[in-house]
Amino acid sequence: MTDPAAHVRKQTLISIVITMAISAGFFLAVFGTTDPIAVWAPDNLALDFLPQSGAASFMAALMPALQTRAAIAKGTLPGTPPSVRSIVVRAVLLALLALGLGGVVIFALKLSGVVSFAWGPAFAIKVAYGALLGLIITPPAVRAVLKQG
Incomplete structure (x- = not known):
């Protein structure tokens, strides 16, 4: 049987890598090779933190929690699998909370007075922020499934 704490660590590391990759992919799709990138109009780098926060956090909560549920169902983790509905609801709530973090980043950019960033x-x-989302969102999502089970 897998140690629950080790499972949380493993899922978190996987989530960090995936949220970094998703963030990189969306960055390239949205901003391409624009250089420099305006923090506000016309590029709106700052405002892009909101959809990134919501989408990446939803996935950082949903997928590891569903994998944890599957491991419980297989018997490799202790407990009883919670409902998929409870996992989805929690993922939505964590994504909504992450929107608040995105708002804090936008506010910090506004206070900083920075008007643009070079592409690099x-x-x-944005990739580091994706990693941060995986780091802070995945552990509570996975621990909740382990506690429910």
């Missing part, structure tokens, strides 16, 4: 630093910031 903008890309690095």
Whole structure:
């Protein structure tokens, strides 16, 4: 049987890598090779933190929680599998909370007075932010499934 704490760590590391990859892919799709990238109009790098926060956090909560549920169902983790509905509801709530974090980033950018970023630093910031979302969203999502089970 898998150690629950080790399972949380493993799922978190996987989630960090995936949210980084998703963030990189969406960055390339939205901003392409624009250089520099305006924080506000016309590129709106700052406002892009909202959809990134919501979408990446939803996935960072949903997929690891569903994988944890499957592991419980297989008997490799202790407990009883919670309902898929409860996992989806929690993922939505965590994504909504992450929108608040996106708002904090937007507010910080507004206070900073920065008007643009070169492509490289903008890309690095968005990918690092994706990693942060995986790091902070996945553990509570997975632990909740383990506690329900």
